[in-house]
Amino acid sequence: MFDFCIHKYCTPYFVCAIIKLHRLNLVWDSIPMQLAKENKKYIYGQVRKGSRAKDFELALQWLLDCGLIHKVQRVGKVALPLKAYLDLDAFKVYLLDVGLLIAMTDLDAQVIIDGNRIFTEFKGALTEQYVLQQLIASEGIEPYYYSTSNSSER
Numbered sequence: 001m002f003d004f005c006i007h008k009y010c011t012p013y014f015v016c017a018i019i020k021l022h023r024l025n026l027v028w029d030s031i032p033m034q035l036a037k038e039n040k041k042y043i044y045g046q047v048r049k050g051s052r053a054k055d056f057e058l059a060l061q062w063l064l065d066c067g068l069i070h071k072v073q074r075v076g077k078v079a080l081p082l083k084a085y086l087d088l089d090a091f092k093v094y095l096l097d098v099g100l101l102i103a104m105t106d107l108d109a110q111v112i113i114d115g116n117r118i119f120t121e122f123k124g125a126l127t128e129q130y131v132l133q134q135l136i137a138s139e140g141i142e143p144y145y146y147s148t149s150n151s152s153e154r
Contacts, residue, residue, distance in 0.1 A: 023055070024062060031104070033046065034093060036122055096133070
């Protein structure tokens with residue numbers, strides 16, 4: 001009887017956990033691709049075609065709560081206090097560490113050192129990632145980014 005109860009009541013939770021784990025993996029795996037774009041604003045529809053915020057915001061929040069990612073909010077106006085001008089729908093997502101980003105993209109460190117010509121676009125993402133983690137780690141700064149409302153960075 002006890003086994004039946006566990007199976008009956010726990011199975012839905014395990015199924016739910018598996019679904020959430022799948023979404024979590026999709027979000028995690030999409031981060032390098034999101035950073036490689038010229039417009040680095042996080043777009044849920046690029047995690048999976050046709051998806052919306054409601055499909056992946058819980059997975060994104062879980063990664064944030066675990067400290068595996070940094071979420072950088074957009075401000076619509078450069079004025080103090082910055083938090084008063086947040087655009088909650090526009091943000092960028094970065095990994096905890098530039099080393100994770102390099103590992104996730106299977107990028108050979110020698111390519112970075114040699115300045116390979118093929119490696120021009122993604123170098124900006126690595127630079128942003130590095131600067132962000134340094135600002136957070138050494139200065140304790142909560143970073144934001146600014147773009148105009150009609151900008152491609154929005």
